[in-house]
Amino acid sequence: MSSSTAYRSLHDPDLIEEYLFLVGDGDEDGATDFAEALLDEGVPAQRIMVDLIGGAQGRVGELWAANEWSIAREHAATAVNERVLATLAGRVRSRPTRGRITLACVDGEWHGLPARILAELLRMDGWRVDFLGASVPGPHLITHLHQTGPDAVALSCMIPTRLPRAHAAITACHAAGIPVIAGGRGFGPGSRYAERLGADAWASTAEEAVTRLASDWPPPPAPEFPTEFLGDEEYTHLVRSRPQLIDTAMQRLAAAYPAVHHYSEHQREATMEDFGHIADFLAASLYIDEPQVFRDFTAWTASVLTSRSVPVSALKAGLRLIRDQLIDFPKATTTLDEALTDLTSPAVPPPPTTH
The missing domain is CATH 1.10.490.20 (Phycocyanins)
Structure with a gap:
């Protein structure tokens, strides 16, 4: 990669395509070098995580849907993205200055990379983050909450079929006295379905979630949403x-x-x-x-x-x-x-x- 590559805007589609080629080829070292070069040139780690890694992951899904990539290639590319993200996170350390938050994917939700990106953004914003990973069973989540007593729970749901389990998790978190912020495509445009399921707050992007937690937390009590239709x-x-x-x-x-x-x-x-x-x-x-x-x-x-x-x-x-x-x-x-x-x-x- 030439040094000029690092100076290009992360909104440049050619930059995403160059990185995507490395990811799609399973070139973990090349993809890591690519991302680290951007970091060394002064590009904020948050932008690399959201725009480069997140943007490439979105393209991975599109290529699978268009039948241009196999599921195996998609999974391999996702694994490379996860490794690159971990490398960047290891180079950008920050001390907790806010509070403690538990972040988990809803039971049955295996798309963990978006939640992992959020976890790293929250750490850089001063939170102590317990990232529990993909598909966390509700009872295990609640046990962790009782053991650690976090200030908030962030729940990720990328597929709407997991919404009933998301509702169960939100209800259980509230029973434990912990407010919930929800996000992910599964909660609908703008995460609007999170309100119907009782979440205290919701965000449509990782960066929006970071802002909400930093400036508007704990949120004021939300108005009661009719729930008699749930599970009819x-x-x-x-x-x-x-x-x-x-x-x-x-x-x-x-x-x-x-x-x-x-x-x-x-x-x-x-x-x-x-x-x-x-x-x-x-x-x-x-x-x-x-x-x-x-x-x-x-x-x-x-x-x-x-x-x-x-x-x-x-x-x-x-x-x-x-x-x-x-x-x-x-x-x-x-x-x-x-x-x-x-x-x-x-x-x-x-x-x-x-x-």
Whole structure:
């Protein structure tokens, strides 16, 4: 890398692409040298973490969704990003001057890199951070809170299907007397679904979370949000009947979509996983009474399937097979109908939500 590279703006897409090439090639040493050169030239570590590492990770997800990268390559690139982040964190030390915060990904949430970036930003801002990592079971989180007594809990959720578990975690934290700030794409645009689940504060970006915790913490008591819809009858039925819904849909799929007769065993397994995602996103949508959660998922799924040469008609057939089994549940069928209508004239797909 030439010395001039370090002087370029981190908003320069060519800079991200150079770093992304190293990450995608599994070149941990090259990627680390690239990031350290920027640091040595005076680029703030926060900007490297957010704009370079975070920006490249966003591109990694896009490349997977476009079927240009395999899951294996995506995972390898993520591992390199994590190592680069750790190296930068080791070079930028700061003493705690604020308080103690516990940071964890919701149970079942395995996208840990965004939370790890937040952890490092909080450390640099003077917090003592207990970063518990990805997919932290609720009871383990609460045990840690009782053992350490932090001033706050930061919860990360990148996939909406984890929202019911996020709600359970928020409720348990409050029972332990600890306020919660929530963030991550799973909480919706601007993390607005966090309010419905009882979070004390929320942030749409890591930097916004750092600002909230530094200038507006503890937050004033939030107004009570109606929660009678959380986990209602339709949601409960869907969760309990999930295995049967998937099995029945698979049994009926050949009649609804004859091309499945020619599927390989791998394709059948992938199709079963897709039915599982449909059920899980529909359940999350019902849990927080927000149809857009499911509609965003189906729009994105359509774009992913198209990039893999699977016609949208296959997804529509699958949605109808699930709908046929939920005919007695008006919110579920209305949500499915809205998603099917969207697929007739699809809008621009949202960012990736699952893979």
